[in-house]
Amino acid sequence: xxxxxxxxxxxxxxxxxxxxxxxxxxxxxxxxxxxxxxxxxxxxxxxxxxxxxxxxxxxxxxxxxxxxxxxxxxxxxxxxxxxxxxxxxxxxxxxxxxxxxxxxxxxxxxxxxxxxxxxxxxxxxxxxxxxxxxxxxxxxxxxxxxxxxxxxxxxxxxxxxxxxxxxxxxxxxxxxxxxxxxxxxxxxxxxxxxxxxxxxxxxxxxxxxxxxxxxxxxxxxxxxxxxxxxxxxxxxxxxxxxxxxxxxxxxxxxxxxxx
Amino acid sequence: xxxxxxxxxxxxxxxxxxxxxxxxxxxxxxxxxxxxxxxxxxxxxxxxxxxxxxxxxxxxxxxxxxxxxxxxxxxxxxxxxxxxxxxxxxxxxxxxxxxxxxxxxxxxxxxxxxxxxxxxxxxxxxxxxxxxxxxxxxxxxxxxxxxxxxxxxxxxxxxxxxxxxxxxxxxxxxxxxxxxxxx
Amino acid sequence: xxxxxxxxxxxxxxxxxxxxxxxxxxxxxxxxxxxxxxxxxxxxxxxxxxxxxxxxxxxxxxxxxxxxxxxxxxxxxxxxxxxxxxxxxxxxxxxxxxxxxxxxxxxxxxxxxxxxxxxxxxxxxxxxxxxxxxxxxxxxxxxxxxxxxxxxxxxxxxxxxxxxxxxxxxxxxxxxxxxxxxxxxxxxxxxxxxxxxxxxxxxxxxxxxxxxxxxxxxxxxxxxxxxxxxxxxxxxxxxxxxxxxxxxxxxxxxxxxxxxxxxxxxxxx
Numbered sequence: 122x123x124x125x126x127x128x129x130x131x132x133x134x135x136x137x138x139x140x141x142x143x144x145x146x147x148x149x150x151x152x153x154x155x156x157x158x159x160x161x162x163x164x165x166x167x168x169x170x171x172x173x174x175x176x177x178x179x180x181x182x183x184x185x186x187x188x189x190x191x192x193x194x195x196x197x198x199x200x201x202x203x204x205x206x207x208x209x210x211x212x213x214x215x216x217x218x219x220x221x222x223x224x225x226x227x228x229x230x231x232x233x234x235x236x237x238x239x240x241x242x243x244x245x246x247x248x249x250x251x252x253x254x255x256x257x258x259x260x261x262x263x264x265x266x267x268x269x270x271x272x273x274x275x276x277x278x279x280x281x282x283x284x285x286x287x288x289x290x291x292x293x294x295x296x297x298x299x300x301x302x303x304x305x306x307x308x309x310x311x312x313x314x315x316x317x318x319x320x321x322x323x324x325x326x327x328x329x330x331x332x333x334x335x336x337x338x339x340x341x342x343x344x345x346x347x348x349x350x351x352x353x354x355x356x357x358x359x360x361x362x363x364x365x366x367x368x369x370x371x372x373x374x375x376x377x378x379x380x
Numbered sequence: 381x382x383x384x385x386x387x388x389x390x391x392x393x394x395x396x397x398x399x400x401x402x403x404x405x406x407x408x409x410x411x412x413x414x415x416x417x418x419x420x421x422x423x424x425x426x427x428x429x430x431x432x433x434x435x436x437x438x439x440x441x442x443x444x445x446x447x448x449x450x451x452x453x454x455x456x457x458x459x460x461x462x463x464x465x466x467x468x469x470x471x472x473x474x475x476x477x478x479x480x481x482x483x484x485x486x487x488x489x490x491x492x493x494x495x496x497x498x499x500x501x502x503x504x505x506x507x508x509x510x511x512x513x514x515x516x517x518x519x520x521x522x523x524x525x526x527x528x529x530x531x532x533x534x535x536x537x538x539x540x541x542x543x544x545x546x547x548x549x550x551x552x553x554x555x556x557x558x559x560x561x562x563x
Numbered sequence: 564x565x566x567x568x569x570x571x572x573x574x575x576x577x578x579x580x581x582x583x584x585x586x587x588x589x590x591x592x593x594x595x596x597x598x599x600x601x602x603x604x605x606x607x608x609x610x611x612x613x614x615x616x617x618x619x620x621x622x623x624x625x626x627x628x629x630x631x632x633x634x635x636x637x638x639x640x641x642x643x644x645x646x647x648x649x650x651x652x653x654x655x656x657x658x659x660x661x662x663x664x665x666x667x668x669x670x671x672x673x674x675x676x677x678x679x680x681x682x683x684x685x686x687x688x689x690x691x692x693x694x695x696x697x698x699x700x701x702x703x704x705x706x707x708x709x710x711x712x713x714x715x716x717x718x719x720x721x722x723x724x725x726x727x728x729x730x731x732x733x734x735x736x737x738x739x740x741x742x743x744x745x746x747x748x749x750x751x752x753x754x755x756x757x758x759x760x761x762x763x764x765x766x767x768x769x770x771x772x773x774x775x776x777x778x779x780x781x782x783x784x785x786x787x788x789x790x791x792x793x794x795x796x797x798x799x800x801x802x803x804x805x806x807x808x809x810x811x812x813x814x815x816x817x818x819x820x821x822x823x824x825x826x827x828x829x830x831x832x
Contacts, residue, residue, distance in 0.1 A: 223499065287384065288500060290385040291385060291501065297444065298442050
């Protein structure tokens with residue numbers, strides 16, 4: 122496992138060790154922060170907002186590679202078909218890192234220019250079984266990503282940024298396949314052993330608690346998008362699940378707008 | 381400008397249609413082709429073409445089309461394929477398939493590689509590059525057989541040129557659909 | 564077969580069968596296995612004849628799988644993939660046997676050939692029935708045969724041919740297995756196919772009876788035909804299990820093959 126202190130990590134407000142494992146390794150170009158509030162959170166109309174987003178997203182995709190790779194290493198007895206899907210996910214996430222790096226640098230960014238968060242790896246790799254990891258990484262974070270990307274595609278299109286539309290569309294197609302194989306694995310696991318549903322619930326509770334600790338209410342309440350219902354259906358969510366996600370997103374937005 | 385995800389899905393589904401068509405063409409030719417070695421050659425390549433179609437069919441799914449989805453190419457190109465599938469003599473089958481149809485399709489694959497964003501669309505690029513490598517092997521195997529069996533060589537040298545002209549006459553074989561028709 | 568055009572058929576001893584597939588002029592194609600030369604023992608000519616015959620059977624297997632791809636384009640894609648893969652496997656078998664045939668001094672067309680399996684199987688109008696005959700009957704029979712033949716070739720001092728046959732056996736198991744697995748799926752989805760399969764088996768019995776040699780008839784090499792009961796091959800239980808035959812199916816086959824007296828509750832041989 123990577124050691125926590127091999128690169129610069131902020132010490133402000135240590136995270137709950139029951140929820141977070143060690144950080145993945147980064148070279149000296151990068152500065153890791155522990156909480157969203159410590160990052161470079163530019164206002165919506167700031168010209169650097171999108172540049173910083175590319176850098177942040179690049180690192181999140183790197184977390185995606187690291188999580189998938191860690192699961193391949195940690196669970197060698199998993200069904201081969203599932204391991205193939207995870208290996209494929211490694212390649213997809215690695216390509217996403219390159220995609221975001223390319224657009225980030227082509228628009229004037231320099232690697233390490235902004236702080237990064239590694240909460241995804243620290244939360245997910247800390248879970249002890251593959252079912253829990255896939256529930257959190259693929260079915261929660263990446264499914265949330267489908268919704269976010271859908272919204273981002275519309276925004277980029279409105280701005281006439283075709284390069285970004287192409288990037289997001291491709292990312293979205295890939296994420297759908299990751300969520301889909303995870304959904305299939307999760308359904309099959311619970312079908313074989315209904316008690317596994319308890320692990321799913323526990324993992325989701327741990328992850329949402331950890332997520333809130335990193336992001337704080339400030340970040341979560343700023344989420345402006347709803348659910349991408351079509352994308353979620355393609356990714357293997359049931360209709361009821363998609364509707365529930367939409368209802369939750371509407372409530373979240375209403376709560377934000379009432380403040 | 382590069383291709384959108386939907387356009388990529390349409391290309392991939394169109395390529396899949398052609399691959400399945402070619403697999404069926406070789407299959408159709410196996411029983412009525414007399415030469416045992418040619419039956420063997422076709423039998424080997426049926427599996428190559430099926431695997432290539434399968435890889436494209438899985439890639440199409442990743443591009444948000446249904447799993448193993450095919451799109452019929454432009455009608456003029458389908459007519460060329462259908463007419464070619466009715467070819468009778470073994471030398472014409474061999475020369476037409478390995479000297480004209482596969483190289484023609486390879487050119488369309490290379491054109492796709494030039495048009496798409498090789499990073500964003502890397503999984504399709506990998507599938508297509510693998511197919512191109514396999515096409516080279518398949519063509520090489522047919523050439524080796526032609527060296528071994530001189531009766532497979534074509535006497536009418538104009539025939540492949542005529543087929544090649546018809547094959548290349550339709551530059552764009554992908555028929556655009558509405559997004560709902562693809563998904 | 565319903566739907567076969569007259570020009571696609573041939574008449575043999577009152578039976579309507581699919582016309583033979585194309586062969587080169589060097590081959591003499593006969594209508595039944597009874598018309599083939601069967602040289603006794605493991606003499607040089609017998610070895611060449613055995614490989615030559617096997618090579619043609621494998622050629623027929625390519626043709627049957629290829630024709631299934633042509634005739635049933637609406638079959639599930641996974642099943643079509645198996646058939647395409649089978650084309651490749653059978654092609655390699657032909658190439659391997661042809662190489663061996665030449666190594667021992669044989670050549671194409673040295674002996675008459677029969678395309679019996681093609682003529683019967685491709686007369687059937689459903690993929691399920693064709694799989695039931697070609698893969699589940701003919702090829703499963705080949706499993707039994709190939710279970711014994713390598714030892715016979717080794718006894719005769721021919722290690723190379725034994726190795727070729729063992730390689731073929733590995734592939735044939737996969738062909739029988741996918742047919743067994745898909746037949747269960749197809750019949751579950753459409754119960755009427757069970758009747759089609761039963762009719763196919765009956766058709767095979769009728770053709771086999773019609774084309775069988777007459778009492779007292781001598782084979783083309785001037786020898787009496789072996790009695791059917793002496794031709795029974797030992798059932799290859801282990802490989803049939805690998806090919807996804809169920810225990811009860813193997814039990815039933817053992818019974819039909821005359822092994823009832825030696826059968827125990829367990830079909831392990």
